[in-house]
Amino acid sequence: DVKVTQSSRYLVKRTGEKVFLECVQDMDHENMFWYRQDPGLGLRLIYFSYDVKMKEKGDIPEGYSVSREKKERFSLILESASTNQTSMYLCASSSGQSTYEQYFGPGTRLTVT
């Protein structure tokens, strides 16, 4: 079974803090993704990565950065957290040869106060 884990289930941070969200997958998948889920907006892609040290902007990259130093790990960084970044953050991975099926982690509920 593919397993995608995220470092925290719940996180509360203050405005202006630097926030790190970590994601680890154990299936040797090439592709990794970060989404945020907000009511009425569905899942929106923030960043994705096809390989180690490679990254591509998704639909809403502003205010975020990412790091992929190892194949199994993909980090999302909020350089200076703001209240409009309060959201559910979901990490996913997929094989480069798969039928586009992505496997998701359980999510991190981030609250910025």
Added chain:
Amino acid sequence: DQQVKQNSPSLSVQEGRISILNCDYTNSMFDYFLWYKKYPAEGPTFLISISSIKDKNEDGRFTVFLNKSAKHLSLHIVPSQPGDSAVYFCAAADTGTASKLTFGTGTRLQVTL
């Protein structure tokens, strides 16, 4: 610009009846479609997919129909069960460009006894 739309935010169906969830897309380059199911406090899980070379794909109680000319797909669940109560997301991919998915806004299905 919402390229994948789920116009019904919620749906209530009696146990044993058919649930029909709808999804429309605008990007004619999309050629692969997936449905995901999401329970509260969990990540989405893959349900079923369909390639644009087909118009129907079936897996147990779940059937996905694709109407390319109308840019419309639907998910049928027969018979509906209480455990099917969740949020359902449709997603689309342009397999010619990238491994990323574009998600709809989701439909909350409630199956009542």
